[in-house]
Amino acid sequence: MWTFFHKLGSPPWLYSISGTILRWLLPITLVALAAGIVWGLLFTAPDFRQGNSYRIIYIHVPAAVVALAGYYVMAIAGAISLIWKMKMADVAMKACAPIGAALTFIALVTGSIWGKPTWGTWWVWDARITSMLILLFLYLGVVALYEAYDNKEAAGKACAVLSLVGMVNIPIIYKSVDWWYSLHQPASIKFTGESSIDPSMLYPLLLMISAFYALFTCCLLMNMRAELLEREARTNWVQRLAKQEGRS
Amino acid sequence: MPDTPTAHRPLLSASGLSLERGGRELFSALSFEVLPGHLLQIEGANGAGKTSLIRILAGLSRYGFTGSVTRHAPLLYLGHQAGVKALLTPRENLAWHVGGEGDYDDERIRDALARVGLYGYENVPSHALSAGQHRRVNLARLYLSESPLWLLDEPFTAIDRSGVLDLENLLVEHVERGGAVVMTSHQALQVTYEVRFLSLLEGLRL
Amino acid sequence: MSAPGTLPFCLRLLRRQLVLAFRRPIEIGNPLLFFAMVVALFPLGLGPAPEQLSGFAPGILWIIALLSNLLTSDAVFRSDFEDGSLEQLLLSPQPLFLSVLAYIAAHWLVTGVLLALVSPVFALMLNLPVQAVGVLVASLLLGSAVLSLVGCIGAALTVGLKRGGMLISLLILPFYMPVLIFGSAAVQGAVTGVPAGPYLAILGAMLCLAIALAPLAIAAGLRISVDA
Amino acid sequence: MYFDSLGAILHMDGHGSYVWSAYLITLIVLAMLLLVPRRRQRRILQQLDGELRRRQGTPMALDEES
Numbered sequence: 214m215w216t217f218f219h220k221l222g223s224p225p226w227l228y229s230i231s232g233t234i235l236r237w238l239l240p241i242t243l244v245a246l247a248a249g250i251v252w253g254l255l256f257t258a259p260d261f262r263q264g265n266s267y268r269i270i271y272i273h274v275p276a277a278v279v280a281l282a283g284y285y286v287m288a289i290a291g292a293i294s295l296i297w298k299m300k301m302a303d304v305a306m307k308a309c310a311p312i313g314a315a316l317t318f319i320a321l322v323t324g325s326i327w328g329k330p331t332w333g334t335w336w337v338w339d340a341r342i343t344s345m346l347i348l349l350f351l352y353l354g355v356v357a358l359y360e361a362y363d364n365k366e367a368a369g370k371a372c373a374v375l376s377l378v379g380m381v382n383i384p385i386i387y388k389s390v391d392w393w394y395s396l397h398q399p400a401s402i403k404f405t406g407e408s409s410i411d412p413s414m415l416y417p418l419l420l421m422i423s424a425f426y427a428l429f430t431c432c433l434l435m436n437m438r439a440e441l442l443e444r445e446a447r448t449n450w451v452q453r454l455a456k457q458e459g460r461s
Numbered sequence: 462m463p464d465t466p467t468a469h470r471p472l473l474s475a476s477g478l479s480l481e482r483g484g485r486e487l488f489s490a491l492s493f494e495v496l497p498g499h500l501l502q503i504e505g506a507n508g509a510g511k512t513s514l515i516r517i518l519a520g521l522s523r524y525g526f527t528g529s530v531t532r533h534a535p536l537l538y539l540g541h542q543a544g545v546k547a548l549l550t551p552r553e554n555l556a557w558h559v560g561g562e563g564d565y566d567d568e569r570i571r572d573a574l575a576r577v578g579l580y581g582y583e584n585v586p587s588h589a590l591s592a593g594q595h596r597r598v599n600l601a602r603l604y605l606s607e608s609p610l611w612l613l614d615e616p617f618t619a620i621d622r623s624g625v626l627d628l629e630n631l632l633v634e635h636v637e638r639g640g641a642v643v644m645t646s647h648q649a650l651q652v653t654y655e656v657r658f659l660s661l662l663e664g665l666r667l
Numbered sequence: 668m669s670a671p672g673t674l675p676f677c678l679r680l681l682r683r684q685l686v687l688a689f690r691r692p693i694e695i696g697n698p699l700l701f702f703a704m705v706v707a708l709f710p711l712g713l714g715p716a717p718e719q720l721s722g723f724a725p726g727i728l729w730i731i732a733l734l735s736n737l738l739t740s741d742a743v744f745r746s747d748f749e750d751g752s753l754e755q756l757l758l759s760p761q762p763l764f765l766s767v768l769a770y771i772a773a774h775w776l777v778t779g780v781l782l783a784l785v786s787p788v789f790a791l792m793l794n795l796p797v798q799a800v801g802v803l804v805a806s807l808l809l810g811s812a813v814l815s816l817v818g819c820i821g822a823a824l825t826v827g828l829k830r831g832g833m834l835i836s837l838l839i840l841p842f843y844m845p846v847l848i849f850g851s852a853a854v855q856g857a858v859t860g861v862p863a864g865p866y867l868a869i870l871g872a873m874l875c876l877a878i879a880l881a882p883l884a885i886a887a888g889l890r891i892s893v894d895a
Numbered sequence: 896m897y898f899d900s901l902g903a904i905l906h907m908d909g910h911g912s913y914v915w916s917a918y919l920i921t922l923i924v925l926a927m928l929l930l931v932p933r934r935r936q937r938r939i940l941q942q943l944d945g946e947l948r949r950r951q952g953t954p955m956a957l958d959e960e961s
Contacts, residue, residue, distance in 0.1 A: 295887070347841050347844060350837070350840065350841045351841050353837065354837050354838040354841065357834055357837050357838070358824060358825070358834065358838060361825070361828050361830065361834050362827075362828065362895060363895075364895045367827075367891050367892075367894055367895030370887075370891045370894075371824045371888065371891050371892075371895075374820075374824060374884050374887045374888050374891065375820075375824060375838060377884065378820055378842065378880075378884050379841075379842075381876075381880060382841070382842050382845075385845050385873070385876075386841065386842075386844055386845055388845075389844070389845035389848045389849065390844070390845075390848070392848070393848045393852070396852060
């Protein structure tokens with residue numbers, strides 16, 4: 214366990230192992246993503262109430278699920294960097310924020326587009342959308358805080374604290390928004406319950422969720438690799454790498 | 462409490478301290494111990510990392526360096542800023558100090574302020590005092606403090622000639638009592654006591 | 668002579684912060700003035716119809732209280748950071764968790780409590796039904812303590828930054844939202860005759876959680892800010 | 896395949912514009928997510944390589960300069 218941690222803490226090792234992982238994971242992810250999109254768009258029957266517009270679910274729900282999970286990944290990485298002072302956790306945490314923000318953005322935009330044919334309006338203050346909006350604010354707060362610090366090491370620590378505070382708060386925020394929505398519930402608007410989703414719709418959805426998770430991992434690793442190179446620019450292994458690969 | 466100082470037990474020990482800023486190595490593998498009776502002056506040009514080192518020693522800098530610092534005794538740190546609130550009087554500044562070192566009664570505070578040449582200024586609002594007098598209020602903490610280990614960053618800044626003399630005497634008194642002082646300063650100490658020098662590049666020397 | 672006990676030390680810090688605040692009364696008056704001015708904005712923006720205003724009053728009052736709290740929380744640690752007192756606080760032998768609570772208590776007393784106490788005046792100006800005024804004050808008292816605790820997290824994380832003013836709002840506002848939801852719901856409930864007890868209990872629960880956890884984050888944030 | 900023709904795919908019973916725009920935006924954002932770190936990585940390596948060559952002062956660099 215400890216040696217594994219030590220290895221994780223070694224930048225050249227992390228760089229090379231993440232390169233190997235990416236070589237396999239990235240193609241698989243792209244194929245799964247393409248397959249899921251084609252399946253969801255072309256090979257499933259439309260929803261009996263919402264018609265074809267429900268096909269947006271295949272990107273909206275995965276983006277939302279992974280965006281939320283991404284915040285927890287970020288907070289856990291932050292906790293590791295604070296407790297064990299592991300620099301790689303810092304790098305991972307920093308890389309999570311923009312990806313999570315982008316996924317949250319996707320979830321919001323697709324939700325809004327979905328809302329137009331379903332509810333007849335681009336934006337509804339529904340519990341889930343409101344929660345996603347707050348999640349976007351949380352992500353952007355982390356990005357803004359990171360950018361505001363000149364000392365990047367301090368920036369990482371500060372963002373780690375902020376993301377931990379966010380992790381404690383997210384369940385509270387989600388529960389309160391849920392409760393708030395049930396208090397003010399406009400009667401007619403409701404999702405078709407996802408619990409009763411038909412298997413023929415569920416399988417492509419599960420595929421897409423997995424693909425989004427894989428995509429998140431790929432982006433995370435790629436961002437970490439770039440960040441590693443920048444932080445370790447003065448070391449021998451990066452300079453060797455630059456000689457090999459920089460001249461293309 | 463420096464009552465029976467065991468001369469060989471260090472008050473502070475640093476091992477393998479290295480610091481890099483902006484790709485430049487300020488110091489590396491710096492190891493030393495501060496024993497009771499030591500008067501240690503950190504040497505180096507502007508930007509050499511003196512303040513960084515003293516902040517690491519105090520425990521204010523916790524990231525960005527390698528090596529370890531162990532503090533075995535309560536310490537008193539005086540930094541660049543005076544830490545004096547303009548809205549409080551010198552007496553209140555000392556009595557309610559956020560450092561939380563001790564309960565000082567008015568008499569002790571009056572004595573300490575008198576020692577730094579602020580007799581009669583106890584209840585004047587600090588915004589009526591000059592920058593040098595703010596620093597003196599801060600230095601009055603040295604007369605109140607019972608911490609054996611003092612970390613002083615440029616204590617002579619904005620202090621006039623007689624103030625410097627008083628302060629030098631105080632430092633010697635403190636180390637003779639079994640305390641220890643680690644300080645940075647651009648000027649050489651005019652004291653008869655043995656001063657140790659810590660060069661950021663070469664390490665400890667006499 | 669030895670170091671003072673933790674409780675006396677914290678009370679001394681509290682007293683220091685309160686004296687500092689009261690020696691500059693304008694700083695205490697500013698949030699109240701802000702409250703009054705923004706209250707005046709709403710009739711101008713929404714129209715003066717009393718029924719409409721009274722419908723929005725719980726939300727309006729809570730949002731303004733939240734904003735004035737937010738605007739003042741930036742200053743909690745700033746002057747101590749600038750004059751070096753914060754370094755001394757971090758080096759003090761006292762537990763930082765509790766000394767930080769003293770700072771927050773002072774902030775709560777001079778903003779939250781004061782706002783809660785004057786809020787009935789503004790509630791009447793916005794035609795809030797009289798039976799809801801008591802709940803408004805109670806919810807503001809409880810809620811503003813949570814706001815102070817959470818706001819100080821943002822203050823601690825941004826105190827070292829030159830341009831922290833706007834940033835703190837971005838960091839902290841999302842965490843204010845649950846407090847806003849339950850605080851304004853309590854007042855809304857009182858208007859429609861729903862017992863406010865459960866809402867206040869939830870606010871109290873949030874307060875307990877915040878007291879237990881926020882000082883940890885604030886202490887960590889202060890250490891990072893002083894380090895940077 | 897659920898749809899009969901390309902036209903039906905694009906139209907989707909009137910919801911086509913919503914569905915397709917949602918997918919398009921998503922794909923653009925995802926593509927950016929993947930391309931930005933890749934470009935950043937390449938840029939860092941190139942800059943570093945240039946820096947190293949400058950420091951060594953190879954004749955190649957002189958030729959390019961003239």
